[in-house]
Amino acid sequence: MVKLLRIGIVGCGAIGSSLAKEIVTNFGNLASLVALFDIRPEKAQFLSGKLTKSGKLCAANLDILIKRSDLVIEASSAKAAWEIARRSLSSGRKVMIMSVGGIVDHSNELPALALKNNAQVYFPSGAISGIDALKAANIAGVKKVVLTTRKNPNAFKGVEYVERNFKLSGLKKDKLLFSGKAADAVKYFPQNINVAAVLGLAAIGMNKTQVRIIASPYVNRNIHEVLIESKAARIFTRTENILHPQNPKTSYLAVLSAIATLKQILEPVKIGT
Ligand SMILES: NC(=O)c1ccc[n+]([C@@H]2O[C@H](COP(=O)([O-])OP(=O)(O)OC[C@H]3O[C@@H](n4cnc5c(N)ncnc54)[C@H](O)[C@@H]3O)[C@@H](O)[C@H]2O)c1
Structure with missing residues (x-):
């Protein structure tokens, strides 16, 4: 039994x-x-x-x-x-x-x-794809991991770092809000923290994993792209997330x-x- x-x-x-x-x-x-x-x-x-x-x-x-x-x-x-x-x-x-x-x-x-x-x-991998391949590639050696996150400007409402440094109302084109290491991204963008953290923990760490965060008036989903360069393969994944019906802060x-x-x-x- x-x-x-x-x-x-x-x-x-x-x-x-x-x-x-x-x-x-x-x-x-x-x-x-x-x-x-x-x-x-x-x-x-x-x-x-x-x-x-x-x-x-x-x-x-x-x-x-x-x-x-x-x-x-x-x-x-x-x-x-x-x-x-x-x-x-x-x-x-x-x-x-x-x-x-x-x-x-x-x-x-x-x-x-x-x-x-x-x-x-x-x-769990969470709202991104590619963790499976990243883990395998990391056995031979990963040189680079870059996460690019695109969200609608409304998704950054209440994010202190953004409200202090940018004016997003009426945005007509993509605006790069952050580019740097995952260790810093998780401090400035707490709601992006889990995706960056899983990526960092899965392979080369929070200081080597790079993160770019973009406000885009053209998207209404949380889009995460992951680029991995390794000895085994060059990997690119793109995940367009629909929000959870009960909590719009969480991807389904x-x-x-x-x-x-x-x-x-x-x-x-x-x-x-
Ligand atoms: N790993 C991922 O991919 C991923 C994705 C989305 C959210 N998350 C994280 O998962 C967690 C839960 O997300 P959610 O969308 O269900 O959030 P939620 O706000 O809907 O629910 C969180 C619940 O935890 C309770 N809570 C808070 N502190 C507590 C504590 N110390 N002890 C017991 N209960 C406590 C709250 O009262 C609330 O009911 C959050 O930290 C969120 O950032 C992870």
Whole structure:
């Protein structure tokens, strides 16, 4: 008989809710959703009530959620991500991290902590394509990784760095807002943080991975292009993201990528790098 993987989700927003529904609806023969925790308890209660009649999935705190779970899925915030990963791994739990930007400063500690506790960490590719080829190419050697992100000027509303340095209203042509290393991009563009962080962690690091961010009045999707130059291949990918129906800050593909990662963990046949 298959032993069900017990899953706990931290953060019951757009991503956490989608994952929870997916686990209950489509992974029942391989996994079991055992706990939900949100810093706003009413969000965990609401989701729990939607998924089970008894509403018993809510955990009173993070430690209780970790205790109940084999896999902890972090879908909360960059600020909380490292603490959630650290405490889960220290208890020997597997962890899937969505708020990747919150982990980059701890990328050296992470593998050692996981190894010491016989645990694993998963970072879904998110809203970009090409991570599979990048990982393979990096074994022979990658010279260059450049991420070019294009978004509608409206997507930069409220971004402090942009509002301080640019006037985007009435923009008639593409405007380059940033060009530099991923380590700096994640500081100035927190909402781009996860894509740049996954790319940086996957191969040559946050200081060598380059990022360009462009405001374009001609696009209404979040477009990420990735250029990779390596000993094995020259790779170029372009992903035109449709926004998540419940959270316009999140790309739909990022949520689906987390579900696909979960499938990789659970299913006996694993396709792709
Ligand atoms: N890896 C990727 O490709 C990718 C893509 C999009 C978003 N993200 C990241 O995933 C995370 C979740 O995204 P979302 O769209 O679901 O956001 P959301 O705002 O819809 O939901 C986040 C939820 O987490 C809760 N939360 C915040 N801090 C918490 C804490 N310390 N403990 C417990 N719960 C807490 C909030 O109350 C909220 O309910 C964000 O950090 C976001 O940046 C990652």
